[in-house]
Amino acid sequence: MTIQTISTKPFSDQKPGTSGLRKQVPVFQNPHYLENFVQSIFDSLEGIQGQTLVLGGDGRYYNRQAIQIILKMAAANGFGRVLVGQGGILSTPAVSCIIRKYQAYGGIVLSASHNPGGPEGDFGVKYNIGNGGPAPEKVTEAIFDRSKVIDAYKMLDVSDVDLDRIGATQLGSMKVEVIDPVTDYAALMESLFDFDQIQQLLTSGKFRICIDSMHAVTGPYAKAIFERRLNAPAGTVINGVPLENFGGGHPDPNLVYAHDLVDRLFGEEAPDFGAASDGDGDRNMILGRNFFVTPSDSLAILAANAKLAPGYRSGIAGVARSMPTSQAVDRVAAQLGVDCYETPTGWKFFGNLLDAGKATLCGEESFGTGSNHVREKDGLWAILFWLNILAAKQQSVEEIVKEHWRTYGRNYYSRHDYEGVETAGANQLMENLRAALPSLSGKQLGQYKVKYADDFSYTDPVDGSVSQKQGIRIGFTDGSRIVFRLSGTGTKGATLRVYLESYEPDSAKHDLDTQQSLAPLIQLAEELAKICELTGRDKPTVIT
């Protein structure tokens, strides 16, 4: 059992994006590619000798191979212990939970989240710090800098660890503990929500639910929590077996990709509640019978009703949302008299606010919601929170949402994605918008008057770090907004995201079709950005 030092050459493209390093599987399979990145992580950390690392992934293709490589590298680099999920499985929120519970030094999550998997699909590596959250930018920048000059990595020359058997094995001087992926996470959920009340609802015979795990990581978690602990009927969880290629699907919980669930909730004899999670279990989509809850509304509704859940009975300290997320939650915060923070896209920006106790609930328009219970967004947590509220209020999903709109007004909201467009055109589009910003302020554009037009810059209120160029925002005097940004998680070409929002206080106008009510803004976005001309697309790939 010797430590080998293997020579390597840097790859130039190992810059982590919105959420870790994501590439197509064949890229990660290039000799030294994964090893270089993992060694760059280890080289950027201080004092890892003898420390504990948490390791797991969403079960996608290459997960098991990558885990074996990382275990041998962790041993060679001096970690004292690695906690790894059985079968290599750990959801992103479970990693966060386990890092915190066992006070680990950090964790590595192997996932490309909602991106498709399989031999030609995507793979990803994400490093989480000791608070359980995604590494902040200063850490990811250090990792990237290291990756540009790396010339060797360390690896212990040993045979593979049996990932399927719970228990401990020794790798050199490092202990590997294969743990049950679900137990710690399920216990945390039970500490936050009224499981008795939820169980009564689910076993009453009057309320049916359907949970779609999309053949991704939440299958074992959802079966353990909903079917075994809460006694929901067998079959409540659909697509519950994690598969390396997610059954050929796209594990992104939205109206387009979660079609099995959507067909049921919008079909005949539809259940009362439906929900789906993404590849690594940090996203959620909430549906009622024939009813879709916009993620931004979901965040606002959880904030407004937080006290109904035992874990939040004493109220929330503040809320935070990513900049493109709708301003629905801002209105709830104002009503509650708590602060509302606006951060750049990506969960790493919530970490400091959560650690400092400035925010209790956080959310993103991209089907991500979470709280201070961990430092990641958390799909099953959001689903349980909704069920807790439904059980307490004894109303339907639709009634709860419509009542919320009557109280706070409705923020019509939609995101239009142009996926896999040519990078040059997408960059040009953003540059043109940036150049036009100074001339937009105060301008009348059709029915809208521009209140502000800028490229979003964020100063972290806790550590003062500054993040620039986080998206073009054009806000109008009536509260409407258009936001443009390029995705930082895609692996092919560029993905343009256009976020559209308008506010309607009049409850007589709360039943309009979202796309219709946003039509003037959609038109304006096209005129301002020349999307069709610069991307060659006359319509979005995905509308959420």
Ligand code: VG1
């Ligand atoms: C997207 C979402 C962002 C989310 C990120 C990671 O990033 O817009 O809100 O935090 O994915 O989510 P981007 O840069 O492609 O817009 V996940 O579930 O992939 O960990």
Ligand code: CO
């Ligand atoms: Co995810």
